Amino acid sequence: MITLRSIPELASLSGPIVLAAGTFDGLHLGHQALLRHAIKEATRIGGTAVVMTFDRHPAAIVRPDQCPKLLTNQSSKLRILEALGVPALLLLEFNESLASLAPEDFIREIVSASKPLQEICVGSQWSFGRGGAGNVTLLESLGNQLGFGVSRISPVEVGGTQVSSTRIRAAIAAGEFADADACLGRPFFLTGIVVPGAGLGSKIGFPTANLAIDGMQLPPDGVYAVKVHHDGISTGGVMNLGFRPTVDASGLVRTAEVHLFNWNENLVGQELSIEFVSYLRGEKKFPNLDGLITQIQQDCTNAKALLEKFVRVRG
Helix, strand or coil, X not given: CEEECCHHHHHHCCCCEEEEECCCCCCCHXXXXXXXXXXHHHXXXXXXEEXXXXXXXXXXXXXXXXXCCECCCHHHHHHHHHXXXXXXXXXXXXXXXXXXXXXXXXXXXXXXXXXXXXXXXXXXXXXXXXXXXXXXXXXXXXXXXXXXXXXXXXXXXXXXXXXXXXXXXXXXXXCCHHHHHHHHCCCCEEEXXXXXXXXXXXXXXXXXXXXXXXXXXXXXXXXXXXXXXXXCEEEEEEEEEECCCCCCCCCCCCEEEEEECCCCCCCCCCEEEEEEEEEEECCCCCCCHHHHHHXXXXXXXXXXXXXXXXXXXXX
8 A cells, every 4th residue: 555645646547537535544334435435446447546544533623522433544554555555645734834724725735736626525524625614515515626536425324323533533433343343344353552561560470561541432330351462462361441549549540451361571662452342340459469469360360261262262
């Protein structure tokens, strides 16, 4: 997959260009339908399909107090796009300058750089330009003026309800992984970089990998049986999400830490993807470390039994 970082770089691609535009958080079934349309149309006309998206959610700049939690970080988004067969990606830095562009100027820049721009494919609610003032109706009007087509992709439904990133966030926040997976068309993964921890897990015999989770949509706090995916390898584990009440009296820092079975490698600085298999229990404050250790031993036993069954069903 070719990755471009600025609109003028579109000139380097073989036209005509079919552009699929959106935030694409989660790359759920609705997003996938849009991408398939763009790829199919570009193939039909002998052009290049290009996915245009941003390096962060636009709300992080224009309304940071209302920015939604993310379903996919940037690295996992790129991996999924490549797996979906996207030939080219225009990954724009969403900054104050881009956010201040008038809708018409934003589209004219794309048209000017493309050789030529054949079509823009968007969801029915796509907005663009300063203050989100541009909508699909304006895009169609600009297409008529500037000589490109617009494809408005209809929403996809699962279980009679429209698939959306908002729906998936709500499902994950409620621990309803089956609904999230159905809307995503794949299992939900929490992906993050391993960061240094306090080392307590190693001292008590259960070393953990601590994930950077800022800005990510998380399931409910508690202890989970999980599958951990790293660099093409998968292993079982137990994850704790929450505030570690037994060892952190402040109760201020929400953490995500996972104990991997049969794994001794130092993972700091590397990326893990966590697949949630089963909720085991809620967080609990134990009177001492011995009580915590006993419970972790039981959590591991329970998780291994569940994961063995999970492998037989899913493998």
